[in-house]
Amino acid sequence: MPRSPVGREIDRVDGRLKVTGAAEYSGDYRAPERAADLAHAHLVTSTIARGTITRIDTAAALASPGVLRVYAAPEPIERLALYGVTGQAAGFTEPYIPLQTAAVHFYGQAIAMVVAETPEQARDAAALVTATYAAEPPRTSIADEPHVPAGPTISGSPSSLNILAPGVESIDAALAASDVVVEAEFHQNVQHHVGMEPHAVLAVWEEPDRVTIYAGAQIPAAYALGMAQRLGLLPQNVRLITKYVGGGFGARVVLWSDTPLAAAAARELGRPVRLVLTREQMFTLTGHRSHLTQTVRLGASRRGVLNAVSHRSLAERPSTMSFTMTPAHSTSDALYSTPNLHVDAQLAVLDIPGSRAMRGPNEAPGSFALETAMDELAIATGVDPVALRLRNYATTSPSSGLPWSSKHLDECYRVGAERFGWSTRSATPRARVDGQWLYGTGMATAIYPAARRTGFAARVQLRNDDTAVVSTATSDLGTGATTMVAISGADALGIPLARVTPEIGDTYLPPGAPAVGSSGTHATVPLVVDAARNVIAELKRLAVTRDGSPWQGAAAEDLRYERGILHGGGRSMTFGRLLTAIGSRGVDMESSPGGDPIPGVIHHSFGAHFCEVRVNRFTGETRVTRFTTVADVGRVINAKAARSQLVGGVIFGIGHALLEENHLELRTGRLANSTLADYLVPVNADVPDIDVVMLDRPDPRLTGPLGDGSEDVGTGSLGARGLGEIGTVASAAAIGNAVYNATGIRVRDVPITPDKLIEHL
């Protein structure tokens, strides 16, 4: 009898392919039948941030060896034949058509594309393309440009709230009436996703109006739909294959310029075209996290009980593709109980590269501000930081008033404090010195929203060899989604994991859940369970109707399916044997539509971070030495991959706290950092062992009813909630709070680089 794989330590089903180099990423596909035909594209990017292209000189590039085409803005529409995108796909597609306009919206925009026989020839010729512009001064300063309200948050809630207790006139009045007030301003520069795989696309046209695209995409269905509109095709005539994706983090949500351009060139040339962005181009052509300033004001009693929370922000809004940055969303508007709450998000339109959600898009910056301010309140009131948070523990949302479906944050604090040894901590800064190192500890709370997602589908096929195939066009960015699909299928069908083949990352499959917003797992498992339920019902129907079945003529309700075997009337048969007996290779069914959100409750994942750092007294260097995170993320599907993702999330926070920033040049609008030597991400030596605990408490409502074991289908994978981003939320604040505890220096301007500490040490 197979044991359900749910919650166990399962090796990735694609692990072997990844460690042998056999996994094919977008840039690795060969289009074997047309390999000799393959042409290579290289982009040329703008060197001004705002204005109009007056001339692009392509003569030298065209004369360069091996060059097939040079496309230069503004291309006549007849050549590339790219169109605007409207409707559902518009939110995931750049709002301008690449190369078909002379307008320059940002420094580093695609303004020309060379296609040649080899990658070297294309790159070489691209360097020969020169452009002249009518340049205008770019808008680059969020402080100086006009501010506009941010509009609704990513989940549709208002980005501006003013909730006041009866009789309170304003948030300022509530703060003024508080015994203790903390006010702090925070700043962070542009950050980048930096997936290790540069964006790559291969476009192969099978017919004049039908194309297969190989590209990394987090939302395959929306990406393919956007491509169809860009190319002027019927949606079903674009097939997107996105099986192995070298990291997403938000950068592969959007259909950027590269994929439409490669596909359009392939159509116009009549040859397959591959386009791979350089690492430098990745910094301007695939999005970033907006830079922003935030002001948090907390008013509390002397015991630290919150009376007022105010969280305001001002962020960039790129004039083209733009993520609406609302950092109080699901941080200050959800985390602590307070009778007076004010949040507000403002944006300033700038001429800089497009922005996009990046891991914990609002929550990572928002929690850095809120959780740093809470640490400051702990110091101002003399209340222990954990006790302070428990004292302000919310059982209903301070903004919506709704209760949580499942919340075990208090347990996260308790377990984390115990594991970390929090009780031995000194609240006094610089209390622990060891040679040239100052040691300190800090903590912070993580919170990330979850919501029911609908409109997607999965398919389960039972085959006559007693295996099953589970198919859904979601995307595995390294999250372990492929393995999750297999585990969920094995549990639902009650068969060993080895007998389940997962299929994802291909828009020929049923439209799968987006790999965004920490929602891929909890959006997918109900679909797999439902498809399994439907296929079991169909199997029974076949059993009682088909020739060759021992149950022909019996009643379907008298049959019972258990662990891959049908039982009834004193007989038992595996589904494979039954299918063979009735002359079928396999039976497949999709999930049913539905799965609407359950009203009256909200969902968040939670976590508590505990961190120890040491800061060098002489160099100002900060090293993270210990880290414990306890996460309340609902049901854990694969303990191994889940832990890896949480660990990776925390390390993303180390980058946020200590390393990552891109500098926007105000005069030129250029993002100054463009390589991995000047945009620093954590490396192995920056990272200690990360201690992660998952509470594994199924969310009873997020994926629908958990099931009571009475059904034929296994429901053990229901109750999952998101965990892709929660590790990144507030881990930077825990580090900053530990730096304060080590040094007595409060840095509100991340990253906390040595220069910000050394003058005060």
Added chain:
Amino acid sequence: MNPDNDAGHGRSGVSRRNFLGGGLVAAAVTPLLNATAEAEAAEAASATADGVAQVLVRAAVNGAPVTVLVDPRATLLDTLREKLDLKGTKKGCDRGQCGACTVHVDGRRVLSCLTLAASTTGHEVTTIEGLADGDRLHPMQQAFVEHDGLQCGFCTPGQIMSAVAMVDDEGPARSDDEIRERMSGNICRCSAYPRIVDAIRDAQKVMR
């Protein structure tokens, strides 16, 4: 075992200096090549394309003799991927900053994006495709799977090649901190770092 050993380069007996020198002169006739390949090579050596004289590379790649004509400016990375169809070696930055393209030349770890293909004549190149023994994974590959020392997997071939040479060529690490330091040329944005350390700690015991 001295991890900072730079004199031994033991098994291959090829130092960095004579590796580069050999590549530039391209004089060595390697016994790995058979007569047919030699003849093809001689014919091909006179060919030109795009007005740039092509260079003949004769190396052993994953144990098999390879003769290939390349642009003298072509990197080992692009040659492996585009000419030899060995796509397991990845291009993460193309300027020696990420480690995704790490391969072995005569057992040493090198960044194939900073190595000219022309410099590998007479040398042994090993890529991720050449690590497993048929269906049997190399202990380092096996350890990466078991410890989940990967997520998206794009940096993984480079991590594994780096880790294998770190142990085999330079000597096992004596502590976790030493693994972290010696593996810091390989970026993993998914940040599987702690599990990579676990994998290497385990694998190097088996590899000895």
